[in-house]
Amino acid sequence: MMTNFINGRDFEFFRAIEFNSSEYNKTKNKILDYVANNDWEGKTTAQILDGALLEINEGKTADTPFYWTDAIPSNNTFQTTTYTITPITTYVFDTLYSYDFTTANYKGLLVYYTPKSTGIQTILVGDGHEYTVATDGPRITINNVEITLSIGDIITIHEYATTYGSYVPATPSMMGLYPIYRPQEFLDNTYVTPTNVIQGHDGSLTVAWETGDYRNAVLLEFEKRCYNNIKINTLERYNPPLQAVDVIPGQFRTTDYTLTEVNNILNVSFLAWVGANRVPYKDQTYITDNEFTWNYSQSENRLSGSPLLGFWRGIYFQLYDTDSPHTRPWEMVGLTEQPTWWQDTYGPAPYTSGNTVLWNDMAQGIVAYPTGNIIRKQYIRPELLQCIPTDSQGNLLPPFDSIVGSYDQNSFRKSWVAGDMAPTEDAWRRSSYYPFAIQRLLALTKPAQYFSIFADRDLWKYNIDFSQYLYNNRFRIDPKLIEIYGNGTAKNSYINFIVDYNRVTGLDSTTELKTKLSNIDVRLCYRMAAFSDQNYLKIFSEKSSPNSLNASLLLPDESYQLFLYKNPSFTEVQYSSVTVQRTNGGWSVAGYSVTKPYFNILQSTPAGKFSTTTVNGNTVRIAENFNNNVIQVP
Numbered sequence: 001m002m003t004n005f006i007n008g009r010d011f012e013f014f015r016a017i018e019f020n021s022s023e024y025n026k027t028k029n030k031i032l033d034y035v036a037n038n039d040w041e042g043k044t045t046a047q048i049l050d051g052a053l054l055e056i057n058e059g060k061t062a063d064t065p066f067y068w069t070d071a072i073p074s075n076n077t078f079q080t081t082t083y084t085i086t087p088i089t090t091y092v093f094d095t096l097y098s099y100d101f102t103t104a105n106y107k108g109l110l111v112y113y114t115p116k117s118t119g120i121q122t123i124l125v126g127d128g129h130e131y132t133v134a135t136d137g138p139r140i141t142i143n144n145v146e147i148t149l150s151i152g153d154i155i156t157i158h159e160y161a162t163t164y165g166s167y168v169p170a171t172p173s174m175m176g177l178y179p180i181y182r183p184q185e186f187l188d189n190t191y192v193t194p195t196n197v198i199q200g201h202d203g204s205l206t207v208a209w210e211t212g213d214y215r216n217a218v219l220l221e222f223e224k225r226c227y228n229n230i231k232i233n234t235l236e237r238y239n240p241p242l243q244a245v246d247v248i249p250g251q252f253r254t255t256d257y258t259l260t261e262v263n264n265i266l267n268v269s270f271l272a273w274v275g276a277n278r279v280p281y282k283d284q285t286y287i288t289d290n291e292f293t294w295n296y297s298q299s300e301n302r303l304s305g306s307p308l309l310g311f312w313r314g315i316y317f318q319l320y321d322t323d324s325p326h327t328r329p330w331e332m333v334g335l336t337e338q339p340t341w342w343q344d345t346y347g348p349a350p351y352t353s354g355n356t357v358l359w360n361d362m363a364q365g366i367v368a369y370p371t372g373n374i375i376r377k378q379y380i381r382p383e384l385l386q387c388i389p390t391d392s393q394g395n396l397l398p399p400f401d402s403i404v405g406s407y408d409q410n411s412f413r414k415s416w417v418a419g420d421m422a423p424t425e426d427a428w429r430r431s432s433y434y435p436f437a438i439q440r441l442l443a444l445t446k447p448a449q450y451f452s453i454f455a456d457r458d459l460w461k462y463n464i465d466f467s468q469y470l471y472n473n474r475f476r477i478d479p480k481l482i483e484i485y486g487n488g489t490a491k492n493s494y495i496n497f498i499v500d501y502n503r504v505t506g507l508d509s510t511t512e513l514k515t516k517l518s519n520i521d522v523r524l525c526y527r528m529a530a531f532s533d534q535n536y537l538k539i540f541s542e543k544s545s546p547n548s549l550n551a552s553l554l555l556p557d558e559s560y561q562l563f564l565y566k567n568p569s570f571t572e573v574q575y576s577s578v579t580v581q582r583t584n585g586g587w588s589v590a591g592y593s594v595t596k597p598y599f600n601i602l603q604s605t606p607a608g609k610f611s612t613t614t615v616n617g618n619t620v621r622i623a624e625n626f627n628n629n630v631i632q633v634p
Contacts (some may be wrong), residue, residue, distance in 0.1 A: 009217060009511060010509075010512065010516075011498045012162065013443060013494065013497070016267075016497040017439055017497055019367050019500075019501045019504070020169050020501065023066070024170075024432060025432050027056070028219075030052075031218065032346070033488070033566040034056060035048060036215055042120050043123070046121070046158075047223060048217075048221075049222055049225075050074055050076060052275075052624060054076075056167075063503065066166075066167045066500050066502070067165060067167060068486045068488070068500075069168060069497075069500070069521050070106055070231065071166050071169065071226060071228065071229070072163070072222070073108035073110055073163050073166075073225060073228075073229055074163075074167050074168070075160075075277065077160070077161075078158045078159055078160045079096055079157055079158070080153070080159075081159070082154060083157075084153075084154050085154070086151060087151060089604055090142055091142040091144050091149065092325075093137045093625075094139050095133075096159050097159060097324055098138045098147065099133050101127075101142060101230070103231055103232075103233075103458045104232060104304065104458055105490050106162050106164050106230050106490050107161065107162070108160045109158060109160065110123060110157070110158045110161045110225065111123070111126065111140060111157055113130075113154070115153050116150060116151070116153050123225070125183065126228040127227070127228070128143070129143065129146060130147055132141065137413075138376045145340075157213070164490075169500065170500075171201070171202050171432065171435060171436075172438070173201055173228070175437060175458035175492040176236060176237060176454075176492050177435075177439060178202060178203075178240065178438060179238050179531065180201055180203075180227065180230055180237050181202065181336045182337045183220060183224045183226075184198075184220075185199075185216065185220060190313075190323055191292070192292065195208075198219050198220055201224075201227035201521075202432055203336065203434075204430060204432040204434070204435075206430075211441060217389070231492070232457060235462070236462070238335070241462070242442055243334075244441065245378050246442075248441075249262070250302065250321065251318050252384075255379055259419075262441065262445075263418065265441050266419075266441060267418045267419065269433065270418055270437070271418060272424060273428050274428075275608055279419065280424065281416060283416075283424075284415055284419070284422070285423070291398035291399070291400045292312050293400075294312075294400065294409075295411070296404060296412070297309065297411075297414060297420065298407070298414065299405070299411070302387075302403060302406075303383050303403065308399065308404070309419065310414070310417065310421075310427070311416060311420045311423070312399050313421045313423050313426050314420050315399045316333050316399070319381075319387060320381075321379065325389045325390065326351055326394055326395065326396040329351055329358060329362060332364060332379060333362065333366070345357070346358040346361075349389065349394070351389055351394055352390055352391070353392055363380070363382065369417060387403050389402050397618050405561060420428075439494065451494075453492065454494050455479075456493050457492035459479070468507065480520070482515075482517055484499065485499055485510065486499045486510035487510045487511075489510070498513070531564070534562055535561070538554065539554070539555045539560060540556060587592075
């Protein structure tokens with residue numbers, strides 16, 4: 001089945017990933033730009049977000065890409081129930097309808113809390129955090145640990161009969177292809193200057209604007225709506241069956257791929273982002289007395305003796321799978337959110353080097369659930385106690401103190417390279433582009449798993465009795481039974497990316513893919529890496545039957561088919577028209593590349609000569625004479 005999406009020209013998965021990634025980030029930016037450029041005095045945050053979405057989506061129709069995504073509940077058509085807290089009010093509130101957040105569908109609800117003391121309405125976070133939606137009836141329960149209701153406070157519930165029509169592209173996290181994170185604003189002290197950031201449902205971190213800027217509240221509202229509307233089996237929304245950790249190796253973890261191979265794949269997405277945003281990624285801001293600004297690529301890892309990555313964040317992700325082990329150590333065992341039992345077990349942050357209970361569990365990969373310990377093998381770190389990343393006060397240590405062995409004092413000032421996870425690359429990894437890049441990585445490195453298990457996240461579920469993932473309680477997926485997203489059908493699948501991408505060209509992939517997958521069968525084939533024709537082929541079978549006496553049997557031309565297959569391009573560079581002018585000294589050539597925005601050559605050499613120049617790391621050869629004016633990019 002994966003061949004249709006990797007090699008098929010009608011359903012190009014990798015282009016679809018790039019398109020959806022770009023469009024999702026554009027949508028967020030359009031919302032924030034619209035909010036920044038308009039007056040919202042007297043409006044609630046929810047009204048501002050809905051107003052922005054209505055404006056940027058004006059003129060779009062049901063044939064427009066992303067109409068059928070179940071991204072967020074949005075629009076002015078919903079039913080409202082309002083409760084004012086009284087002395088006899090409980091923490092349970094009735095809703096008009098029942099809801100299912102374990103499988104894709106087009107129903108949603110939002111819950112808002114307005115304290116009498118402030119009069120400011122804020123959206124609550126669901127999934128058991130600030131409220132829980134009942135599975136056996138129409139009601140919600142407010143979490144009295146996180147929310148304390150007082151007399152006069154107001155609970156407002158908005159219920160949406162349909163959630164399509166928001167035109168917000170779906171993210172991998174929304175569809176169970178990538179872990180989800182609780183949206184929140186917090187102080188990130190891993191910056192040189194501690195900075196407030198807003199964490200999105202997909203783990204993205206956006207630097208917050210100044211206090212009072214509407215964009216802070218609107219972005220948080222947007223992310224919470226996304227989070228609250230995710231409809232994936234509860235046990236798997238935080239831990240999809242295939243994750244980056246299954247491919248990306250670490251200091252204490254080996255996979256089928258080296259870090260160099262992984263970075264070569266990720267760098268395609270990263271460098272495209274660099275070019276599109278025209279930002280430098282090699283520049284180092286070196287501060288002599290700040291070891292978090294040093295380049296450690298010429299230093300030795302004292303545990304293995306091998307060279308370290310350049311930037312401290314890259315080093316710490318290799319060691320600990322997080323750049324905040326002092327404040328978010330649960331990420332060291334693959335948890336995206338702090339469990340409710342965490343502080344009872346390990347205490348509050350920051351976590352000091354003397355917290356032996358914590359570091360011993362992290363070394364063994366233990367998740368200490370109250371019901372019993374679970375060991376996650378990918379996160380076992382046998383030598384962790386030799387490189388604890390914090391001091392006795394709970395401060396984060398720089399790599400120079402935690403992991404560096406031998407070093408050259410003069411080597412810390414050096415330009416970054418892609419893969420160091422330096423500031424610019426870190427900005428990309430903290431953006432909403434990164435989860436899409438991980439989809440590309442997983443599809444290329446684990447294609448059989450990715451294109452089967454992620455084809456339908458609603459029906460692929462882990463079966464405890466068989467200790468494996470089963471499709472609709474079958475042993476393996478049947479392509480003929482897959483429901484395709486779009487035209488009223490809600491589904492959690494990577495196929496959604498392809499359907500929305502093809503809508504740009506007017507292709508209804510909902511119908512086309514259903515037909516394609518329904519006709520998949522197994523056939524014996526032989527692939528040739530060259531052009532041929534049946535006139536030049538003679539195909540023999542060894543025996544026509546088990547009892548046959550002949551050594552081989554010639555197959556007639558009518559018994560087989562020969563297909564000429566045209567492979568889709570892996571990379572395309574689109575150039576504008578190129579201007580070639582004759583000058584007094586020879587010739588000048590100028591052009592512009594859409595995919596490489598910095599391409600702009602103005603090169604002059606004597607007529608009849610060849611010249612070369614470097615553009616974005618590519619050597620460009622210019623052939624210049626009266627009869628042949630070309631640009632060649634190897």
